[in-house]
Amino acid sequence: MTDLYPAVHEPAVETWPSLAPPRSNPVRRAGAAAAIRFIARDLPATITMDNRTYGRGGPGMLVHRTGPFLDRLGQDAGSGFGEAYLAGDWDPEPGTDLADLLMPFAERFSSDQDRRLLPKWAQSLRWLVTRSLPTDQENDRAGARENVSRHYDLSNAMFTEFLDPSLTYSAAYFDDVTADLATASYDELSQAQLRKLDSILDAAGVRSGSRVLDIGCGWASLAIRAAQRGAWVTAITIASQQALLAQRRIADAGVSDRVQVALRDYRDQIGVFDAVLSVEMIEAVGEKYWPVYFDAIERRLAPGGIAVVQAIVMPHERMLATRNTFSWVQKYIFPGGLIPSVKVIEQITAEHTGLQAHVIRHLGADYARTLRVWRDRFIDHWPQIADLGFDPTFRRMWEFYLAYSEAGFRAGYLDDVQLLLTKR
Template identity: 50%
Template sequence: MTTSTPLPPCADGVDARRWPDVARVPRSTLRAPIARALALQAFARLPIRVGTPDGGLPTAGGPDAPLMELHRPDHFFRRLGRDGLIGFGESHMAGDWSAPDLPALLTAFADGYGALVPRPLQSLRAVALPTQPRADRGTRAGARRNIHRHYDLSNELFALFLDETMTYSCALFDAADPAGADGLAAAQRRKIDRLLDLTGVGEGTELLEIGTGWGELAVRAARRGARVVSVTLSAQQRDLAAARVAEAGVADRVQVRLSDYREVRGRFDAVVSVEMIEAVGERYWPVYFTALDRLVRPGGRVGLQAITMEHELMRASRSGYTWIHKYVFPGGLIPSVRAIEEQVDMRTAMRLVDRYAFGPDYAETLRLWREAFAAAEAEVAALGFDSVFRRMWNFYLAYSEAGFRSGMLDVEQLILERA
């Protein structure tokens, strides 16, 4: 008589068809004890608290330190042993652990990033970590798939946590801004206006926007008298952006196209691209910067807004496949400013003439988005997004906020001028 190997347990209440790797709890017979030992070492060095059903684990945090509540420690260590930081995120999606103040906890982890893996093992990360799937590369077909997976989730979903401008990138705050959504809207318009000012967009300017979003930048540029071509790979964004352009009364000056930037022809007085380079992928940076150089007229300017990280951290993470890649933004890589400058020098006749960093503003932007998303939980559920998705999205917003609060991430506006 033969016996079949028992299936691993599933997380309660998780749709295994929609979330197969969240529903399935790995055995990790060998790796789980190792992950537990490494995690306990890290916990003992971090200013956090870790609670378990049986009490608590030794940590370096005092009574006011951020709390991580391990509801199912065994599942947590098994996921961590099999998939590392991907398993860390999936464990939260499954409900294996939670935190009353998730951004504060994740910021503590980010601040202590170097202590999470013992130094003798750090050199093995590049070998041990999974690499990005070939299907996620930024080919024309791959880029369309990647953008569809995130930006075509639902315009209604994004409207629940973005402000009235429907701007999904870092805002630029001023101390005089009112609190809440009104202040966020003002800060988003300020960010856009700064980029348009520095690229010289005004009456008669022929402007190309790479990455439409939901149309606010195109509308503001058209109200200055510019003629705008805006391209996006998201069908849902294209449709809503075109409707917002028409509602604003500037449809005669704005074309919103469902198109890859590589397909755009002609030359423009100015080109702007807000937080789109992160989706390009390192393999296609030469194509992207060559296109910018081809598309802007001599004497014209290119305005980029880019999330950035330190160069050495970028190099260490350049080929890795992370939780963010798997569940939120497939295929991309956050560049360093040095990497951008190298591409500009090698591929273009442009030079960097202005740069402005405002990373703390992104932490604040993300906080406001996260709080609005949490407040709209019932509405999100009514759109058909289940509890796993809601935990995933909250984790994504808190994870990103922690990156900016810790200084691991920054955001900059970079102005390039073509000779």
């Protein structure tokens, strides 16, 4: 993977005010340094800081600016590490892939208690250096539209540069997920995305004449695929620019007579459908509204209807431990988002609806492969993306987001599941 930015990056703070060097606090800086040393004792990676190395060896991390790096960690443990990367305070050692470097950290989150990043007593003090969820990311109707627009309306052209031709922005379904990630190809991704779309339609029993609701339709790849089977599709999104491109793609595919795209919140949809589909949209709903979301799915299902929800999930204990923490991903990528667990989905559907949910497929390893292709293409196509008006800090932000996510799926800290929902 070719490096396209300087070894030490300087963000434009007028554009990225959150990346301005934080005010130094000697106590917090010392605490962050102690945490780094503690973490590194059993970490299969190498952290080089002030010409000293920490860790047991492995993928290398080079800290360029120790003071700001430690200040960011000490100020906000939830976002500081990622912000330090955006600011150019650290980089992978030359020749080290970013996701490979992040893997040891992700593995600690997915492992047993005695191998977690911090001991239990230290975890109990995290509140001192973590921020709670902000009140301005509420997912009521107005807030949800603002939160979703900040990501999905970012630039249709930018997404087109790295997604496959179907513009499917979710985990693909590969033939072989055991192959070397370095061999993952764009052509392979294109076929895997179509396989994923078909797996959802097959599970929901979508065929000619089926009435289908696609909640959070993205750029309409699933709606188009369903219409090509002869289904009648209502596809809804609350991202205005996304809706415009979805309509154009539907027209180009020749299925405008079978697909209606609506700029509509899932809470406002009416009617009943034979199949209700929702692919990686629940992560943007917010914990407060999960019962509302599943109630809406149940209300839209015709008698005998089937719903399929594809969702990114995390272990239930980790979800409970982090659900009130303002994370780097929420701050920079998905405002208002929260990843659920399979257990909480089962609990909510059992307690608040008449739906029965069970997992029919795990796609965690597939998502790691999907993310690797996206990241490779994003970097390869960076000149074209930069021409759209995005700066080098944006490039670092998205590279970190894609690599961070890939590491989470590779480590098993994250999974992606397809759930079948039927009325009890």
